[in-house]
Amino acid sequence: MNLDDLWEGDMTAVTVDGETVLLVNVDGTVRAYSNRCPHQASALDEGDLDGDTLTCAKHLWEFNAVTGHGINPDDAQLKSFACRVGDDGTIYVDIGR
Amino acid sequence: MSKPRIVVIGGGAGSAAAVAELRKQGFGGDITLVSAEGTVPYERPPLSKEFLLGTSGLVPVKDAAWYEQESVELLLGTRAIRVDLAARTVTLAGGAGLGYDQLLLATGVRPRVLPGVDGDGVCYLRTAGDAAALRDRITAAGHVAVLGGGFIGCEVAAAAIRLGKRVTILEALPTLLYRALGPELGEVVAGIHRDEGADVRTGQQVLGVRSLPGGGIQISTTGGAVDADVLVVGVGTVPNSELAGQAGLAAGNGIKVDECFATAAPGVFAIGDVAAQQLPGSGGRVRVEHHDTAIRHGRVAARNMLGQREPFRDVHWFWSDQFDHTIQSAGLIPGADGTGELVIRGSLEQRSFSAFSLDGGRIRAVISLNRPKDVLDVRRLIVRDHRASAGQLRDESLPLKRLAAPAVPATFQARA
Numbered sequence: 432m433n434l435d436d437l438w439e440g441d442m443t444a445v446t447v448d449g450e451t452v453l454l455v456n457v458d459g460t461v462r463a464y465s466n467r468c469p470h471q472a473s474a475l476d477e478g479d480l481d482g483d484t485l486t487c488a489k490h491l492w493e494f495n496a497v498t499g500h501g502i503n504p505d506d507a508q509l510k511s512f513a514c515r516v517g518d519d520g521t522i523y524v525d526i527g528r
Numbered sequence: 529m530s531k532p533r534i535v536v537i538g539g540g541a542g543s544a545a546a547v548a549e550l551r552k553q554g555f556g557g558d559i560t561l562v563s564a565e566g567t568v569p570y571e572r573p574p575l576s577k578e579f580l581l582g583t584s585g586l587v588p589v590k591d592a593a594w595y596e597q598e599s600v601e602l603l604l605g606t607r608a609i610r611v612d613l614a615a616r617t618v619t620l621a622g623g624a625g626l627g628y629d630q631l632l633l634a635t636g637v638r639p640r641v642l643p644g645v646d647g648d649g650v651c652y653l654r655t656a657g658d659a660a661a662l663r664d665r666i667t668a669a670g671h672v673a674v675l676g677g678g679f680i681g682c683e684v685a686a687a688a689i690r691l692g693k694r695v696t697i698l699e700a701l702p703t704l705l706y707r708a709l710g711p712e713l714g715e716v717v718a719g720i721h722r723d724e725g726a727d728v729r730t731g732q733q734v735l736g737v738r739s740l741p742g743g744g745i746q747i748s749t750t751g752g753a754v755d756a757d758v759l760v761v762g763v764g765t766v767p768n769s770e771l772a773g774q775a776g777l778a779a780g781n782g783i784k785v786d787e788c789f790a791t792a793a794p795g796v797f798a799i800g801d802v803a804a805q806q807l808p809g810s811g812g813r814v815r816v817e818h819h820d821t822a823i824r825h826g827r828v829a830a831r832n833m834l835g836q837r838e839p840f841r842d843v844h845w846f847w848s849d850q851f852d853h854t855i856q857s858a859g860l861i862p863g864a865d866g867t868g869e870l871v872i873r874g875s876l877e878q879r880s881f882s883a884f885s886l887d888g889g890r891i892r893a894v895i896s897l898n899r900p901k902d903v904l905d906v907r908r909l910i911v912r913d914h915r916a917s918a919g920q921l922r923d924e925s926l927p928l929k930r931l932a933a934p935a936v937p938a939t940f941q942a943r944a
Contacts, residue, residue: 479904488900489854491820491845491907
């Protein structure tokens with residue numbers, strides 16, 4: 432996946448080594464999380480990214496898309512993966528396997 | 529001088545949210561949470577869904593250790609029987625008194641009980657205890673009858689079918705979810721239940737219920753008799769407003785509160801299912817019985833108890849999961865006296881649609897089947913400046929987000 436295909440304010444789900452990973456681009460900062468909501472494992476890419484707020488469409492759990500911290504409820508946390516953008520724009524994700 | 533004390537009566541998710549917000553806002557006084565139930569506040573939505581299926585246990589909103597850590601006193605399995613507004617005391621069952629500086633009433637609702645429909649084999653669903661008993665009954669049953677085709681009835685029916693049970697749904701109105709969805713959309717849900725194997729009998733009044741000699745229960749209806757192993761009744765709720773009423777607060781259909789959740793008595797607030805609030809754009813006072821709304825009530829009321837005057841403006845939102853289908857809604861769908869038109873985006877046949885309540889070029893509410901993204905978008909649009917036409921809403925190639933009025937740059941605003 433290349434940064435050119437993930438616009439600012441966009442998010443998308445990709446599969447990395449069998450793991451569904453959510454990529455978000457908040458103001459040029461790319462973050463990678465497990466695509467499963469910590470509440471009931473619903474697919475986060477079916478939700479909404481508004482500014483830096485990521486909302487799960489299933490039960491409206493909200494997260495800060497930059498930190499992965501829960502906003503509502505505030506004790507939730509997205510599972511995050513290490514991620515970097517290469518010189519050519521390629522997005523690399525380390526799912527830790 | 530002793531520390532101020534806030535007493536919260538009721539052990540639902542709204543109470544837990546209020547208590548958490550009080551501490552988050554830095555309230556350092558005493559907090560006592562009184563609940564007739566024997567467990568810490570828990571998530572109620574799964575009780576009619578995953579809990580019955582056995583895929584989820586009881587999920588506490590906050591675990592018991594959290595209350596300990598935050599110095600919140602829990603009086604569980606304890607009923608508050610009297611409130612003295614002048615003396616600012618609550619009397620607990622057993623006679624103990626509890627003084628308060630501020631009081632939050634979050635006593636919720638209870639299932640409406642049909643006269644004569646009780647006894648062995650008849651189940652109502654509200655609490656964790658009810659749900660555990662119902663789960664055991666359904667597990668042992670071959671045939672489950674459900675009386676009432678509202679959300680509780682539909683969800684329990686769906687769970688029972690998933691557990692391999694024969695299910696009969698009895699509903700007095702013309703179709704399922706009639707009050708929430710109306711005839712046309714309700715029929716789509718009835719179709720889903722029929723396709724999954726439920727015997728959906730609408731337009732039938734229950735005449736009586738009796739226990740059968742060999743066990744089981746017989747339900748006589750205007751359309752004939754139904755023999756079942758268990759009867760689940762979900763025919764609406766009654767607000768638990770007696771405590772407030774006896775104290776002298778206005779509490780007809782729910783406890784009357786202002787837009788900040790204050791009652792007429794100083795220091796006394798009410799939230800959640802039991803609170804009757806005047807809402808902008810609605811004719812009269814309404815009680816909203818949604819999980820998410822109760823939690824939002826709790827947070828706003830907590831801030832107001834600490835001296836804010838923050839009116840409640842959050843958009844009402846709920847969901848219902850039945851089989852693999854998700855119903856979601858944002859805003860308040862107007863009742864029979866409502867104005868405006870209903871516009872459908874998507875397809876009823878394909879069971880993927882959103883029904884918008886459109887009034888004066890604005891979306892007032894949406895209810896959708898299997899299109900949660902639409903509901904997310906509308907939830908944001910409702911509180912923003914927007915314009916929508918029926919044609920735009922029907923056009924699936926037009927993203928709903930685009931209906932928001934463009935933000936006007938500050939320089940243009942200055943000139944205007």
